[in-house]
Amino acid sequence: MSETAPAIEVRALRKRYGEYEAVRGIVISVRRGEVFGLLGPNGAGKTTTVEILEGYRARTGGEVSVLGHDPADRAIELRRRIGIVLQSGGIYGHITPREALRHWASFYAHPRSVQEVLSLTGLQPQADVRSRRLSGGQLRRLDLALALVGDPELIFLDEPTTGFDPEARRAAWSAISSLRDLGKTILLTTHYLDEAQALADRVAIIKEGRILAIGPPRELGVGAAHYRVVYRTAGGELVERQTDDVTALLHELTAEALARGERLEELSVARPTLEDVYLELTADA
Amino acid sequence: MPDALALSWRQYRLERRMFWRNPSAAFFNFVLPLLFLAAGGAILSGNQHQLNKLVPAIAAMSVMATTFTALAYNVVFLRERGVLKRIHGTPLPTLSYFAGLAANAVTNAALQIVIVVLAGRALFGIGWPQHAFELIVFVIAGVSCFAGLGVAFAHVIPNFESTAAYVNAVFLPVVFVSFYVFDSRSAPGFLRTIADALPLKPLIEGLSAAIVGGPGLVGNLDQLAVIALWGLFGIIFAVRGFSWESPA
Numbered sequence: 127m128s129e130t131a132p133a134i135e136v137r138a139l140r141k142r143y144g145e146y147e148a149v150r151g152i153v154i155s156v157r158r159g160e161v162f163g164l165l166g167p168n169g170a171g172k173t174t175t176v177e178i179l180e181g182y183r184a185r186t187g188g189e190v191s192v193l194g195h196d197p198a199d200r201a202i203e204l205r206r207r208i209g210i211v212l213q214s215g216g217i218y219g220h221i222t223p224r225e226a227l228r229h230w231a232s233f234y235a236h237p238r239s240v241q242e243v244l245s246l247t248g249l250q251p252q253a254d255v256r257s258r259r260l261s262g263g264q265l266r267r268l269d270l271a272l273a274l275v276g277d278p279e280l281i282f283l284d285e286p287t288t289g290f291d292p293e294a295r296r297a298a299w300s301a302i303s304s305l306r307d308l309g310k311t312i313l314l315t316t317h318y319l320d321e322a323q324a325l326a327d328r329v330a331i332i333k334e335g336r337i338l339a340i341g342p343p344r345e346l347g348v349g350a351a352h353y354r355v356v357y358r359t360a361g362g363e364l365v366e367r368q369t370d371d372v373t374a375l376l377h378e379l380t381a382e383a384l385a386r387g388e389r390l391e392e393l394s395v396a397r398p399t400l401e402d403v404y405l406e407l408t409a410d411a
Numbered sequence: 412m413p414d415a416l417a418l419s420w421r422q423y424r425l426e427r428r429m430f431w432r433n434p435s436a437a438f439f440n441f442v443l444p445l446l447f448l449a450a451g452g453a454i455l456s457g458n459q460h461q462l463n464k465l466v467p468a469i470a471a472m473s474v475m476a477t478t479f480t481a482l483a484y485n486v487v488f489l490r491e492r493g494v495l496k497r498i499h500g501t502p503l504p505t506l507s508y509f510a511g512l513a514a515n516a517v518t519n520a521a522l523q524i525v526i527v528v529l530a531g532r533a534l535f536g537i538g539w540p541q542h543a544f545e546l547i548v549f550v551i552a553g554v555s556c557f558a559g560l561g562v563a564f565a566h567v568i569p570n571f572e573s574t575a576a577y578v579n580a581v582f583l584p585v586v587f588v589s590f591y592v593f594d595s596r597s598a599p600g601f602l603r604t605i606a607d608a609l610p611l612k613p614l615i616e617g618l619s620a621a622i623v624g625g626p627g628l629v630g631n632l633d634q635l636a637v638i639a640l641w642g643l644f645g646i647i648f649a650v651r652g653f654s655w656e657s658p659a
Contacts, residue, residue: 180500182656202502210500216492220432221425232421233503256432272497 139188150335163326209273234276422511466531467619482561549617559645
């Protein structure tokens with residue numbers, strides 16, 4: 127298989143659970159070394175899609191190739207080359223991160239050093255604490271650490287930062303960015319626009335099992351800074367303005383208000399939400 | 412490439428370590444049967460005929476507790492916690508994983524038999540097992556049978572909270588019926604039929620013959636056949652119905 131072949135190739139993927147069709151004809155192609163984001167709300171079909179690629183679920187239709195394998199075959203050869211962070215995966219309560227990583231490392235012929243993975247994921251201080259005493263964020267970092275210890279070429283991250291505080295999210299982002307710098311291919315699902323924007327080279331926006339758009343985040347309007355500024359005038363009128371340059375607009379508005387001796391009641395500045403992007407995309411369609 | 416046997420060994424060592432770190436599991440595995448033995452021994456004190464029956468019965472119960480009960484608990488716990496799903500995504504061969512899990516249960520069963528036999532000798536004047544070969548055959552048969560049944564039974568248990576209820580609903584009646592019929596000559600015929608068809612009483616008979624002395628392996632082939640049939644049934648359903656993740 128050539129090195130230029132896509133890491134992941136998905137054509138007309140379908141998945142049906144009884145009457146409900148969770149995935150309805152998804153087509154994606156992820157290049158080697160790319161960070162690809164699946165962006166969508168809960169229930170969009172992101173996890174179903176990823177779990178088909180990981181080999182956990184059987185598809186109803188379509189073609190799937192992951193590093194040249196059909197994941198439905200569950201070849202050990204494929205599992206040696208991928209790392210998986212599940213949306214929720216448990217661990218023995220009485221194991222420490224260091225022990226878990228040592229054990230997981232033994233599954234692979236050329237694992238990364240446990241020490242290195244502990245520092246990369248920021249788990250060094252908790253390395254010898256039993257997992258039942260770790261916080262939710264620390265357990266999530268252990269999830270990432272266990273996925274990385276086999277030094278995989280391709281890493282699946284299913285909502286890796288859901289429930290994180292902003293600081294922990296930044297730390298996770300920088301860990302993921304450093305994986306990109308190592309040349310790893312990453313498939314990431316998220317329902318955070320800023321996460322997709324910060325990490326992904328390309329994004330597929332997915333809703334109700336279908337892809338609405340694919341491209342670099344900026345081209346999709348995901349990153350186009352349409353800030354929405356809302357305020358109530360002295361006359362009681364609610365005004366909404368959109369802008370690319372929120373600093374200049376706020377300066378203008380506040381300067382005018384001060385000059386008139388008025389207050390900008392209910393002033394709010396909102397970044398575009400996933401819903402805004404959907405509305406825009408569906409309106410364009 | 413790390414080979415499957417080495418990985419089985421590593422998994423086994425991990426399971427051992429996790430077992431000892433969980434004090435309640437260690438207690439139920441080792442202390443509870445000893446308490447039964449002590450209580451029974453106190454009641455039957457001085458009656459050597461009854462004590463000769465008590466020790467193999469407790470030994471068989473220990474086999475069931477360390478394999479059937481412990482594996483049902485373990486598998487449901489690991490499944491509901493998502494540990495099985497995570498393991499399923501790694502290159503650890505499925506067979507290595509189960510070899511490690513089963514070997515852990517087998518170790519507990521073997522340790523338990525040793526403890527019961529030693530306690531029986533020290534406290535109740537039961538001699539060393541009469542037939543070592545027979546003992547080994549019945550322990551292996553009993554352990555494989557109840558281990559398979561334990562994993563198979565885990566498929567029926569919908570969530571971790573209800574595990575104790577499900578397990579005890581099977582374990583306690585089977586133990587009571589089997590002990591009663593084994594002990595009493597006057598047990599009603601239908602109870603006798605039930606106990607003979609279940610795997611625990613045949614295991615008690617086999618262990619009794621091996622430890623205290625009895626008809627010997629050839630005389631107990633029918634008992635061995637019942638255990639083997641249940642074992643076959645258990646292992647087939649353990650493999651066929653296996654689920655790596657919580658159904659919810």
